[in-house]
Amino acid sequence: MPRVIHVFRQPERFVAGTVGEPGDRSFYLQAIQEARTVSVLLEKQQVTVLAERITALLQEVARRFGSDAPAGAGDPDADPLAVPLEEEFRVGTMGLGWDADSRTIVVELLAVSEEEVDESVVLDDGDEGPDALRVFLSPVQARAFAERAEKVVSAGRPPCPLCAEPLNPEGHVCIRLNGYHRRPTLAE
Known part of the structure; x- marks a missing residue:
């Protein structure tokens, strides 16, 4: 079966959230654009690492390209995850990059697969490889995601x-x- 890549070029919402009680929570990332919603399941540690790496990437982009990294995202998104919550896949590999043309951060989340994932599959549109969720975020959206993710993880x-x-x-x-x-x- 061919690979499915869910692409969100201008998401209205990209957030981390949980379901369950502290100590027994499931962590999700959810992307929403127009009437389309995609949710993926991942580990708490993956949420933490993604938030840290996004923050570091924003600082590096600001340093290299001379633009200011957004200090804060303004009003953070505190709304719960959209329901019904149907997971597309469990995240195995994560990729992160900077698209200089669109001046966006690209987050790619790949499904867990039986085979080892070569790094060439990340941010590739080929038919071979695990299903993926690819989200393009403005620096402000990326900062808002990182801030919310840190709060979600620490709320346990x-x-x-x-x-x-x-x-x-x-x-x-x-x-x-x-x-x-x-x-x-x-x-x-």
Whole structure:
């Protein structure tokens, strides 16, 4: 079956979001343009890396081309993901680039595949390779995406004050305490 590449050249919305309770969340990226919506599933760490790399790319573009990197995105998009939420695929490989002609950041997300993905498949329109989502973002849209993604990732479980690992509602075995639990003392 031929490869499907979902292209969004001027998305109205490109956001990270979650479904579920902290500690048991599924992470999604969603692109919307006109009446078309595409959602892809990915790992929390992938969302973090994508936001960090977009921020770094914006800084590098500003440094190389002399333009100002957008300081903030203004009013951040705080709306929930659009429903119904139907995932197109689970993200395996991510690509990021700068299109100097359109002055946009290009984000490409490739589906998990059985075969190893060669980097030549990223940002390629060939018939061979995994399904993909390709989104072109203005620097302001890219900054807004990165800011929201960072908020979505940090909105999970609070960190342990000793080891910084996420605290679970049912308890936490802290590596800094060598597996021992501190017993709270009751003041009388």
